[in-house]
Amino acid sequence: MTDFGEVRHDSADTSTTSRRFNLANDSIGSHDFWIEVPTGTHRFISLPAPTTRQRQLRKPLEEDGLILGHRRASEAAATETYSIPASARPLAYEAPVTREGAYSYTDEELFHDLGDLLGSLSHKYGDDPQMVATDVTRVLALVDFVQPGERQVYFTPGVERLLVPRPPEVSAEGQYAEQLETVFSGRFDEVAIYFRMGFAEAAAAARGE
Amino acid sequence: MSSLEIEIPTEAIGMLPIDHEQERIRDFSHALKRLQVIRPAEIDTDFTDERPVPFAIKRFLAFEHEDTLTFYTNPDVLGAPVDRVRFSPRISRVGKQSRHGVFFGDLQLGPGLQVPVAVKPHLDEERDSCLDEYFNTLAITQLGMSTLVELGFIYGDREEDPAYSITVLQEGLSTLDSVDWSSFYPDIEEHPGMLALWKGAAYQAAKLHAPGNRSHGDLAGRNVGEKGGALSDQTRVILLDWESATIGGQPPRDAEVRYSHSHSDITTIVESMCRSTDVDFRAGIGVFAGKSGDWWQGFRAVFLDSYLERRRQILDQTAADAATVRDVNEELAELEKSLQQDVAMYQDLALVS
Structure with a gap:
């Protein structure tokens, strides 16, 4: 179901990010919040420190800049915090953008980049391939108003905790496409080819082609 | 050329769709280069007037308006004097249904001052609507409605001069x-x-x-x-x-x-x-x-x-x-x-x- 979630007008925690933009995930204990400081308002995601295995899974994603924001906690801290852009929002609430020009991020580009992002994940771990265990749209974030050439889609912080080994008989691409089709229905059908192109290009890049 | 690049035959170039968004951004950058004056707009809206905003615009045109292409800044937002302006665009998904063709980017207003903005063109016979936009927005804010913050507007005396209204970009909006x-x-x-x-x-x-x-x-x-x-x-x-x-x-x-x-x-x-x-x-x-x-x-x-x-x-x-x-x-x-x-x-x- 697409919604911005339950509305809590009586919330005592006035710094929780609005439901429409919130990238928190209860299943991994992450919290999306913002704070006011003299230099302005800053937004963060915090979550418990990862296990050693989770750190290993995160490393290649982090090295390639595929995780949203900048991690600020030290390796030894009990929790870690990511500073993230104010405009970052869950993928699922996106209305279609199919026209305009060079400074518009259209559906074709969005789904191509999603294919590329998820394709990169599928080829990051060599003989130990991983895939996202939950609904993939819950671990993807979109950032608006970027400079030309900057990435607009990312994995949300903590994605490494939602990875599971991919059985050889399972097609990650097919499973992700199915989930995107559930969320975006007819819209995804129109641009599925761009998703598959992005996925294939990521595979080719991983093979060094 | 790599295998992924597509070669476009010369005869087909005229058939390519025109990128209106790119044209709008290019025109805006040209307008910034042509600016001759950058100054604050000082006229206030008087709510005792029968029609406060049209009267404010009349006073602006009579007493403040420059002959040349000018960037009039909102003195409540830009307190310091500005001597040069440059623009670099940003890519977005929002605002694409605007019938005006709003685009987004950063305005560099001299050393060390960069403001993220939304730029709205007011073209041809709709040029004067940038005055309506600016003065209405200021008036409605004074009346207690919350809305976007006006940074200023670009307006000139000649019919061929472009007109733009410029608001501070709210990235979370x-x-x-x-x-x-x-x-x-x-x-x-x-x-x-x-x-x-x-x-x-x-x-x-x-x-x-x-x-x-x-x-x-x-x-x-x-x-x-x-x-x-x-x-x-x-x-x-x-x-x-x-x-x-x-x-x-x-x-x-x-x-x-x-x-x-x-x-x-x-x-x-x-x-x-x-x-x-x-x-x-x-x-x-x-x-x-x-x-x-x-x-x-x-x-x-x-x-x-x-x-x-x-x-x-x-x-x-x-x-x-x-x-x-x-x-x-x-x-x-x-x-x-x-x-x-x-x-x-x-x-x-x-x-x-």
Whole structure:
């Protein structure tokens, strides 16, 4: 179901990010919040420190800049915090953008980049391939108003905790496409080819082609 | 050339679609290079005037307006003098249904000062609308409505001079046309977050219409935004794009005047909700389009009941005299009847098409 979630007008925690933009995930204990400081308002995601295995899974994603924001906690801290852009929002609430020009991020580009992002994940771990265990749209974030050439889609912080080994008989691409089709229905059908192109290009890049 | 690059035959170049967005950004960059004066706009709006904003614009044109292409800055926002301006664009998904072709980027206003902005072109015969936009937005802010912050406007004396209004970009803001509403109606109770957004829009419209002498003038879904967006724990809705607004300086004469302001705005919301996103002409945001059910009851539940409730609350709180109470009740009764007909018409049209 697409919604911005339950509305809590009586919330005592006035710094929780609005439901429409919130990238928190209860299943991994992450919290999306913002704070006011003299230099302005800053937004963060915090979550418990990862296990050693989770750190290993995160490393290649982090090295390639595929995780949203900048991690600020030290390796030894009990929790870690990511500073993230104010405009970052869950993928699922996106209305279609199919026209305009060079400074518009259209559906074709969005789904191509999603294919590329998820394709990169599928080829990051060599003989130990991983895939996202939950609904993939819950671990993807979109950032608006970027400079030309900057990435607009990312994995949300903590994605490494939602990875599971991919059985050889399972097609990650097919499973992700199915989930995107559930969320975006007819819209995804129109641009599925761009998703598959992005996925294939990521595979080719991983093979060094 | 790599195998992934596509070679375009020379004869086909003329057939390529024109990138209007790129043209608009290029034209804006050229306009910045042609700027001869950058100065604050000092004229204030006098709310004792019969028509405050048109009178403010007249005073601006008579006493402040330069002959050459000028960037007039909002002194409340840009206190320091600015001597040069450069622009670098940003890529976005929001704002694409703007009929004006709004684009986004960063304005560099001298060393160390960079402001993220939304730029709205006012072209050809609509040049003067940038004055309406700027002075209306300032006036509506002074009257207590929350909206975007005007950074200034670019305007020249010659007909060929371009005109732009420039607001401070709020990166956490997104408009109702950037939401996918396809799963919202008829199961609206299952979408409390979306419903809260419409309730916020209804409250803002009620606040605007309560005095009876104000209207927005183009209250489509693309002109309703969630302010603060991410950086708020509550739904905070604002209305945007005030260039077609009417702001009266005198109390409304009667219920008919009140009705003319409220109905013109709410019927625009109705049209926006009822029309599909898939049409090129007057595209809507697709709340009801393609759905069966009683759209009138849906519109009541999503927007109108909250709007009417808020209008009556404001009437109670302002201790209005008997004549005002009678006029407002008459206005709201007539408004409800008209809107029912409007919604029925759009549902009938949808069935035909």
